[in-house]
Amino acid sequence: MTTYTDPPKESFRLSMLLYDTRYRSMTIQIVALMGFMLLAAWLISNTIQNLAALGKPIEFGFFTEAAGYDINQHIIEYGNQDTHLRASFVGLLNTLIVAVLGCVTATIVGVIIGVLRLSKNWLVARIMTVYVEMFRNVPLLLWILLAMAILIESLPQPSAFRGEDPAATMKLFESVAITNRGLYIPEPLFSRSLGDVHLLGQSSFRMDVSLDFLALVLVLVLSIFATRKVTARAERIQNATGLRPTTWYINLGLIVIPSTILLIALGFHLGYPELKGFNFQGGTHLRNSLTALWLALSLYTAAFVAEIVRGGILAISHGQTEAASALGIRPQRIMRLVVLPQALRVIIPPLISQYLNLTKNSSLAIAVGYMDITGTLGGITMNQTGRELECVLLLMLVYLVISLIISAVMNWYNNRVKLVER
Amino acid sequence: MKKSVILGALTVAGLSAGAAAAATLDDVKDRGKLNCGVTTGLVGFAAPDANGEWQGFDVGVCRAVAAAVLGDPSAVEFVPTTGKTRFTALASGEIDMLARNTTWTLSRDVDLKNEFVGINYYDGQGFMVPKALGVSSAKELSGATVCIQTGTTTELNLADFFRANDMEYEPVPIETNAEGQQQYLAGACDTYTTDASGLAATRATFENPGDHVILPEIISKEPLGPLVRHGDQPWGDIVRWTLNALIAAEEFGITSANVEDMASNGTDKPEVNRILGVEGTLGEMLGLEADWAVKAIAAGGNYGELFEKHIGEKTPVGLARGLNAQWKDGGLMYSPPFR
Numbered sequence: 146m147t148t149y150t151d152p153p154k155e156s157f158r159l160s161m162l163l164y165d166t167r168y169r170s171m172t173i174q175i176v177a178l179m180g181f182m183l184l185a186a187w188l189i190s191n192t193i194q195n196l197a198a199l200g201k202p203i204e205f206g207f208f209t210e211a212a213g214y215d216i217n218q219h220i221i222e223y224g225n226q227d228t229h230l231r232a233s234f235v236g237l238l239n240t241l242i243v244a245v246l247g248c249v250t251a252t253i254v255g256v257i258i259g260v261l262r263l264s265k266n267w268l269v270a271r272i273m274t275v276y277v278e279m280f281r282n283v284p285l286l287l288w289i290l291l292a293m294a295i296l297i298e299s300l301p302q303p304s305a306f307r308g309e310d311p312a313a314t315m316k317l318f319e320s321v322a323i324t325n326r327g328l329y330i331p332e333p334l335f336s337r338s339l340g341d342v343h344l345l346g347q348s349s350f351r352m353d354v355s356l357d358f359l360a361l362v363l364v365l366v367l368s369i370f371a372t373r374k375v376t377a378r379a380e381r382i383q384n385a386t387g388l389r390p391t392t393w394y395i396n397l398g399l400i401v402i403p404s405t406i407l408l409i410a411l412g413f414h415l416g417y418p419e420l421k422g423f424n425f426q427g428g429t430h431l432r433n434s435l436t437a438l439w440l441a442l443s444l445y446t447a448a449f450v451a452e453i454v455r456g457g458i459l460a461i462s463h464g465q466t467e468a469a470s471a472l473g474i475r476p477q478r479i480m481r482l483v484v485l486p487q488a489l490r491v492i493i494p495p496l497i498s499q500y501l502n503l504t505k506n507s508s509l510a511i512a513v514g515y516m517d518i519t520g521t522l523g524g525i526t527m528n529q530t531g532r533e534l535e536c537v538l539l540l541m542l543v544y545l546v547i548s549l550i551i552s553a554v555m556n557w558y559n560n561r562v563k564l565v566e567r
Numbered sequence: 568m569k570k571s572v573i574l575g576a577l578t579v580a581g582l583s584a585g586a587a588a589a590a591t592l593d594d595v596k597d598r599g600k601l602n603c604g605v606t607t608g609l610v611g612f613a614a615p616d617a618n619g620e621w622q623g624f625d626v627g628v629c630r631a632v633a634a635a636v637l638g639d640p641s642a643v644e645f646v647p648t649t650g651k652t653r654f655t656a657l658a659s660g661e662i663d664m665l666a667r668n669t670t671w672t673l674s675r676d677v678d679l680k681n682e683f684v685g686i687n688y689y690d691g692q693g694f695m696v697p698k699a700l701g702v703s704s705a706k707e708l709s710g711a712t713v714c715i716q717t718g719t720t721t722e723l724n725l726a727d728f729f730r731a732n733d734m735e736y737e738p739v740p741i742e743t744n745a746e747g748q749q750q751y752l753a754g755a756c757d758t759y760t761t762d763a764s765g766l767a768a769t770r771a772t773f774e775n776p777g778d779h780v781i782l783p784e785i786i787s788k789e790p791l792g793p794l795v796r797h798g799d800q801p802w803g804d805i806v807r808w809t810l811n812a813l814i815a816a817e818e819f820g821i822t823s824a825n826v827e828d829m830a831s832n833g834t835d836k837p838e839v840n841r842i843l844g845v846e847g848t849l850g851e852m853l854g855l856e857a858d859w860a861v862k863a864i865a866a867g868g869n870y871g872e873l874f875e876k877h878i879g880e881k882t883p884v885g886l887a888r889g890l891n892a893q894w895k896d897g898g899l900m901y902s903p904p905f906r
Contacts, residue, residue: 199658199798200680213723213727214722214723214738215725215726215738216738217737217738217739217740225727225730297749297753297755298753302754302755304699304700304754325754325755326712326737326739326755421710423708423710423711423757424710424712424757511717511740511742512742514739514741520740524717524718525717525718527651528651528718529718529723530678531654531678531679531680533655
């Protein structure tokens with residue numbers, strides 16, 4: 146008979162935190178974390194104390210005061226008696242406008258350049274290489290300034306359109322004026338308008354949304370939905386009989402006819418710009434600051450997008466292309482149907498960071514006097530109220546939120562197109 | 568107050584004010600240089616000349632303070648600031664004083680925690696237009712495109728002026744005077760608005776200054792003066808009384824040519840003797856040497872000399888003394904007594 150003795154009961158001693166390898170790493174991590182938190186707390190309390198000593202405690206009350214300054218480009222109603230909060234909101238919308246326009250253009254230009262860089266045509270491929278190297282190796286700020294300088298110096302002033310024998314004339318059947326203050330294009334007007342819907346009451350975020358616009362979008366969405374039904378039906382017939390009915394004229398009709406009827410019902414017409422007083426009045430005014438920023442941001446980012454697209458295409462094994470041509474598919478279709486869809490999986494993750502870069506780079510807007518959120522909240526508001534810390538923190542938060550939203554949307558898209566393995 | 572080194576992003580946000588608030592005089596003496604914030608370039612007021620030396624009316628104030636404190640008018644580090652960066656630069660301690668066509672307003676004095684030490688130029692906001700535009704009054708500017716420097720009081724005055732007169736305008740915001748000049752000359756804006764002195768200085772650099780007119784309306788009061796940050800009264804006193812010494816020097820006929828002579832031989836005017844440190848202990852009260860004002864005046868001359876040399880009627884800027892004449896001559900320049 147054997148007697149078992151329990152293994153000696155291990156009692157926990159404090160020194161084991163340091164000398165026992167099972168606990169040591171944990172101890173080190175906790176100490177490091179505490180140290181880091183102490184440092185952060187010290188920085189924050191120091192900041193608050195110093196600001197209080199300076200007589201500028203952190204507070205955000207200034208946001209409800211009247212801004213007092215005007216902003217030239219505002220897509221929502223804004224006047225200099227509105228609050229700083231609303232001025233910041235106008236700036237935010239301007240940032241979003243240039244970011245969205247820039248991302249879309251950069252993607253289109255970038256994909257075209259990236260594909261053409263791989264062209265078998267020696268000249269085309271070399272020109273694209275020159276484009277890429279030229280744009281990505283010169284600082285963005287210089288491109289923005291160059292674009293603005295070209296627009297300002299080379300285009301005619303509004304006064305050149307005046308007189309018996311004007312030095313400049315309006316283009317496209319007298320409907321478009323290209324001046325060094327911006328592009329004036331016809332604006333859509335509705336004589337039997339449905340009016341606007343006012344959102345968010347009297348708050349600083351209030352905005353008017355045109356019901357005409359909403360109706361048009363609704364009709365278009367319905368039309369597209371109908372065309373998808375028609376296409377699905379054509380697929381079914383093709384699968385059953387091998388013959389695909391022609392659908393393009395039905396689809397075209399489905400999209401064009403309902404929206405045309407709606408436009409006529411609303412009394413759609415164009416408002417043309419006209420030279421009145423110092424400037425052109427009426428029409429939509431696309432300011433040079435926006436154009437310059439948009440162009441420079443898109444062309445600059447497009448150079449990077451092109452490299453990403455090229456990398457993505459080269460990552461697809463050449464066997465895929467060969468297999469596709471062995472099946473008798475034409476080269477353009479191989480690119481569109483076989484290579485690009487697979488390349489997207491490689492392209493999208495780095496593309497996300499290019500979108501984020503473009504959005505953050507749009508904060509260079511002040512160089513050409515484009516009033517984005519950095520120009521309003523981080524510029525004039527900060528300057529007039531003297532609330533540097535509050536404004537900069539908020540500005541950082543705004544950019545953080547915009548970037549996170551872009552990342553979230555793009556990651557969702559990435560998950561949709563990524564390789565699904567069974 | 569906690570003395571501290573604030574790191575990283577917080578410094579960027581312009582927060583090291585706590586560390587820099589006390590004893591600017593000692594900091595300046597230790598450094599051996601005065602950090603003075605000026606414009607990024609406005610001919611006559613502050614702009615580098617062909618040799619890269621900063622010259623101008625505001626620069627003269629910086630040099631006078633450097634001479635008074637350090638005894639050397641060239642011991643100045645000029646820090647170019649824009650309308651937007653100037654107050655942050657001052658609050659963060661990057662510069663010791665700001666001499667940059669800055670308008671004294673209540674909110675800047677009280678809310679932005681600055682200390683205006685005096686006024687060295689009484690100005691007002693005006694408009695410049697090309698003669699070809701055929702405009703003779705600012706009231707005719709409805710619908711015009713206006714170039715305007717952001718982060719300035721002129722931006723707010725402009726909004727007020729057009730609102731009060733029920734007129735429309737399109738602002739074109741710009742960052743520096745040079746950009747404003749480029750846009751204005753290219754015709755990207757109909758009119759350029761800033762302080763009338765700034766307009767005159769800008770016009771002086773044009774190829775054909777005669778093709779441009781400054782409209783008669785002055786739409787605001789713009790008392791321009793040097794400033795320091797709140798919280799260091801002794802330093803503020805030094806800058807204030809250096810400026811006053813320049814103004815008083817003109818009143819009493821002390822010039823850069825005769826100041827040494829007057830200081831060594833003394834004069835029969837007690838106040839002049841007190842300014843020059845021949846009598847009394849005014850320098851000691853300020854924490855400076857007895858001959859502080861002598862050095863300040865010798866640096867670039869008295870107020871009147873600075874004015875004539877940099878922006879007066881004989882210079883390309885061509886500004887008349889007007890409101891900036893001595894009080895004896897019907898102007899507003901008036902120094903409190905040195906006693």
